[in-house]
């Protein structure tokens with residue numbers, strides 16, 4: 127069963143082993159490969175020229191490969207700890223094995239640390255280690271590819287990673303020690319891979335052949351299952367490994383020829399490629415993470431400022447009806463204290479006090495809805511159901527205002543997680559505003575259109591479109607500000623509250639003017655992945 131990227135938990139979505147490669151990365155991989163093939167074509171005519179400078183070059187080569195592959199395996203083991211993936215464990219163990227195998231290989235290599243190598247190795251020991259190494263890496267990559275798309279339950283490591291990782295490292299080290307011991311203990315028991323210190327025997331031809339078959343199989347499987355940046359570069363590594371195998375096995379004239387040394391260079395290349403990719407991708411992802419953290423901090427700070435502005439505005443707005451109430455109450459008292467009390471004026475003053483009282487209560491009520499108890503309770507919801515509820519509740523307003531309602535609701539709309547009361551308030555606000563905006567329209571049909579659908583991969587979108595007056599361009603930036611209103615009876619709190627509710631649900635609310643008449647308000651909400 128395939129595991130798609132959007133089914134992964136958040137902490138795994140941004141790893142080099144899960145992020146799909148961009149077009150640029152694929153292009154770079156192809157260029158690297160072409161350059162390496164070109165280098166091969168240039169090398170082939172000189173491949174059989176002898177070039178013997180073993181004592182300096184081989185230990186330097188082995189150290190470079192050892193370091194590159196060791197660091198690669200360390201980074202892959204870190205990915206194992208995060209991803210808990212069996213496939214990644216196999217790949218990390220594979221890189222560790224090829225890294226460690228280079229140690230006995232160079233130590234036993236004839237002519238490097240002694241005429242027949244260190245550790246009392248015979249002629250065949252070094253070749254046996256080289257053969258295991260040559261076949262080992264493509265084999266590990268093949269197993270990695272076979273395991274990498276298994277389902278989370280099958281593909282995830284079941285035990286604690288802080289035991290599995292050291293356990294695997296110990297197993298690899300033990301296996302390499304065992305192989306080294308076999309290679310140096312009794313040369314007579316080993317397969318006859320070499321005829322002398324520089325030329326291979328006929329049996330050796332099975333080694334490059336097996337390695338090539340494994341490489342091609344792993345390449346084909348990786349091609350069909352490629353998903354991530356890591357997969358892309360593992361394919362390049364396998365191609366380089368294949369070139370190296372051909373150079374060493376078929377084109378060069380045995381050890382120390384130009385072809386053999388070129389093969390070593392390709393070996394160094396294949397050892398470093400994944401490391402370079404892991405390092406560059408980690409740095410890029412780290413930079414992206416740092417940017418998103420600072421953007422989030424800026425949003426939080428901006429929201430704090432909005433809250434400060436809001437509380438100051440609320441104090442100001444509530445103060446205004448209170449002052450007006452006191453003034454009207456004073457006036458009412460004066461009208462009553464007259465010798466001939468003026469009851470009509472007193473009634474008018476009392477009416478104003480009642481209106482002011484209602485206005486203050488409305489301001490406080492609208493703020494309370496945002497912070498109301500239970501406002502944070504969230505459930506999986508079907509937004510189409512909420513839309514139908516709101517249309518039911520606003521039915522009489524719609525009828526009185528002679529508005530025709532049209533709905534285009536996506537029947538397969540995924541669930542979102544949200545607070546039903548708050549989201550209903552958002553919809554009610556947008557619907558009421560739309561009805562208000564069409565109240566003066568007389569020359570065309572008053573149509574309210576509500577749509578729901580999928581927006582981007584992980585969001586749903588709801589749009590509320592009217593055929594009203596639309597919005598003056600000079601007001602566009604202000605409609606979400608607290609207390610901005612163009613209505614004589616308006617409070618100017620509705621859209622501000624809608625925006626803060628939608629944003630607290632992880633969505634976005636915005637407005638567009640329609641091409642002909644009216645405006646459309648859109649809001650997105652993230653899909654509830656667990657319910658899906």
Ligand code: ADP
Pocket residue numbers: 555559560563592594595596597605610611612613615616617618619620621622644645
């Ligand atoms: P209120 O409705 O109390 O004025 P809102 O915050 O809901 O407060 O709206 C702020 C302003 O945005 C409105 O006064 C109006 O000018 C504008 N507005 C909102 N919805 C629409 C719409 N559908 N069409 C045109 N203008 C709108």
